[in-house]
Amino acid sequence: MYSRPVLFDQSPTLAENFSLLQGRTKIAVLFDETGREQAEGILETANTIPAESLLVSEDTPDQKVSEFVASQKMGTQLCIVAQWDTAYRLFSLTVEEGASEEEIQTFIIGQKKRFVYCMKCFSTNEIAGEASAVQCQCSAHLEVGPFFSKVRKGYIGYPFIPVEQRQTVGS
Amino acid sequence: MFTQKLDFKTTDLTTFPFPFTSGNYRYSNDLKKLQNINCVEITPEYELQIKAKRRLLDEQPEVRFQSFPHTHEMQWEVLEMLVDMAVSRYPQHFEVEKDGKNWTFKNNILAEEESFVFGDSTTLKLEPFDYIGRHFHNDFVLMVQRDDNYYLEVGQVSYAALFSAHWNKGMSFNEIHAPVPFVSRKGDQMAERIRQFLHSIEAGEPWTRINWNLMANRWDVNYETMDVWEPERSLITAENAGELVRLRVEEQKFYRMPRSNAILFVLNTQFLPMEDLKLRQEWFDLTYSVLQDIPEPMAEYKGIAPYLPQTVEYLRREDEKIKASKESEA
Numbered sequence: 282m283y284s285r286p287v288l289f290d291q292s293p294t295l296a297e298n299f300s301l302l303q304g305r306t307k308i309a310v311l312f313d314e315t316g317r318e319q320a321e322g323i324l325e326t327a328n329t330i331p332a333e334s335l336l337v338s339e340d341t342p343d344q345k346v347s348e349f350v351a352s353q354k355m356g357t358q359l360c361i362v363a364q365w366d367t368a369y370r371l372f373s374l375t376v377e378e379g380a381s382e383e384e385i386q387t388f389i390i391g392q393k394k395r396f397v398y399c400m401k402c403f404s405t406n407e408i409a410g411e412a413s414a415v416q417c418q419c420s421a422h423l424e425v426g427p428f429f430s431k432v433r434k435g436y437i438g439y440p441f442i443p444v445e446q447r448q449t450v451g452s
Numbered sequence: 453m454f455t456q457k458l459d460f461k462t463t464d465l466t467t468f469p470f471p472f473t474s475g476n477y478r479y480s481n482d483l484k485k486l487q488n489i490n491c492v493e494i495t496p497e498y499e500l501q502i503k504a505k506r507r508l509l510d511e512q513p514e515v516r517f518q519s520f521p522h523t524h525e526m527q528w529e530v531l532e533m534l535v536d537m538a539v540s541r542y543p544q545h546f547e548v549e550k551d552g553k554n555w556t557f558k559n560n561i562l563a564e565e566e567s568f569v570f571g572d573s574t575t576l577k578l579e580p581f582d583y584i585g586r587h588f589h590n591d592f593v594l595m596v597q598r599d600d601n602y603y604l605e606v607g608q609v610s611y612a613a614l615f616s617a618h619w620n621k622g623m624s625f626n627e628i629h630a631p632v633p634f635v636s637r638k639g640d641q642m643a644e645r646i647r648q649f650l651h652s653i654e655a656g657e658p659w660t661r662i663n664w665n666l667m668a669n670r671w672d673v674n675y676e677t678m679d680v681w682e683p684e685r686s687l688i689t690a691e692n693a694g695e696l697v698r699l700r701v702e703e704q705k706f707y708r709m710p711r712s713n714a715i716l717f718v719l720n721t722q723f724l725p726m727e728d729l730k731l732r733q734e735w736f737d738l739t740y741s742v743l744q745d746i747p748e749p750m751a752e753y754k755g756i757a758p759y760l761p762q763t764v765e766y767l768r769r770e771d772e773k774i775k776a777s778k779e780s781e782a
């Protein structure tokens with residue numbers, strides 16, 4: 282599809298604690314090594330319903346993940362437990378297989394990442410921590426706006442010229 | 453590089469879609485049934501506007517035109533509608549020969565002729581929507597209905613008031629309008645109600661509304677050039693506002709496309725400098741009244757807050773002059 286959901290820091294799928302989502306009768310857990318402990322916890326909590334899991338590393342081919350997701354039946358809740366970059370990749374592969382946000386719970390190990398989309402050069406840049414402004418690789422200064430684009434995969438970056446760099450015009 | 457200097461304004465005032473009907477303005481669901489359903493309109497500024505539009509599209513293709521690859525069939529439907537409208541309203545300016553799928557479209561104003569196979573995008577140098585859009589001074593946006601919402605899947609935007617085809621690509625009606633401080637007179641949230649209203653638009657019965665803004669010595673303002681126009685706004689003074697500040701009006705039209713079920717959003721953008729408002733006393737009075745009463749969030753959102761006071765001061769001085777000359781006549 283043309284504008285599938287993407288994982289971002291305000292994704293409705295992000296969760297702290299596992300809970301069985303409405304109408305789900307089975308769970309499938311995708312996790313990386315850092316998420317092993319939490320994944321095992323989830324599987325334990327949900328031990329009354331059928332469950333499956335897949336450990337994913339950087340070397341795991343996309344196709345293996347896609348096949349795992351595709352083989353899940355209707356009514357399965359998909360849990361992703363991993364560091365940001367891996368979670369991002371797993372999330373994208375999962376929605377590509379047709380899963381909707383209502384079927385996914387995402388647990389991030391460590392820091393979430395945020396990206397800003399430069400309206401000057403149309404590239405994405407990672408935002409350091411809580412920063413409200415970022416300098417793009419193209420040298421434009423960007424104010425991080427509150428609006429997110431799934432197609433551009435980042436928050437809008439409004440270009441501005443820092444006051445000290447402005448040429449004084451008139452008085 | 454494209455200069456934003458505006459070298460035209462509306463000269464035939466009968467074609468200017470003046471936006472105000474009362475002395476104060478608030479957001480509302482102000483859609484009305486469109487009377488003349490043909491959106492093709494040739495004004496005295498046609499050639500100037502087309503020239504500027506095409507220059508922008510050529511210089512900033514990424515900013516000004518965006519589409520998804522799956523939209524070609526829908527694009528051809530739009531092309532067909534616009535060609536038919538142009539030929540039926542202005543047979544002296546536009547002609548089409550249709551020999552089965554082999555079409556030849558002629559624009560006599562620009563002395564241009566193009567032959568293509570209808571439905572086969574490889575027979576055109578541009579995408580069908582981009583090609584046909586360049587024959588009319590309007591902006592065109594195709595909002596495709598999926599489930600309960602509308603998504604921007606094709607857009608050709610050369611007269612932006614914070615409208616970026618690039619940024620808004622793929623967004624839903626609600627996502628697009630998220631920045632608008634949509635509070636009506638009654639104080640309720642309007643975006644949902646308007647989206648529901650769009651569902652009721654039927655093929656062959658388009659709707660219309662007028663949106664307005666002010667422009668400080670520019671053709672358009674978009675997010676891509678914010679670093680340029682934001683600081684420039686402080687150059688407006690009560691002395692130069694008459695010439696440099698323009699009332700920028702968008703006549704918006706909404707068409708349900710019968711085959712794709714998408715909504716085609718057509719914008720006719722026209723400009724009138726503040727000093728020309730005096731040509732119609734009623735327009736001058738209404739604009740002066742409305743601009744004195746803009747709620748702060750609306751002024752901030754529209755990007756006019758830094759030069760609104762200077763503009764109102766210009767109008768106040770003119771108003772005094774008009775009143776004084778009336779008194780001396782009496």
Ligand code: HEM
Nearest residue numbers: 479481482483593595614615628631632646664665717754
């Ligand atoms: C369905 C097609 C439509 C599209 C593609 C569209 C697009 C837009 C865009 C891009 C903006 C600027 C948003 C920004 O600041 O980033 C905007 C603003 C706005 N839209 Fe729409 N719109 C549509 C329909 C409507 C309708 C039907 C209404 C009302 C009945 C409406 C009312 C408004 C208003 C009031 C604003 C704020 C404008 C201002 O104060 O200058 N829109 N729209």
Ligand SMILES: [Zn+2]
Nearest residue numbers: 399402417419
């Ligand atoms: Zn950049």
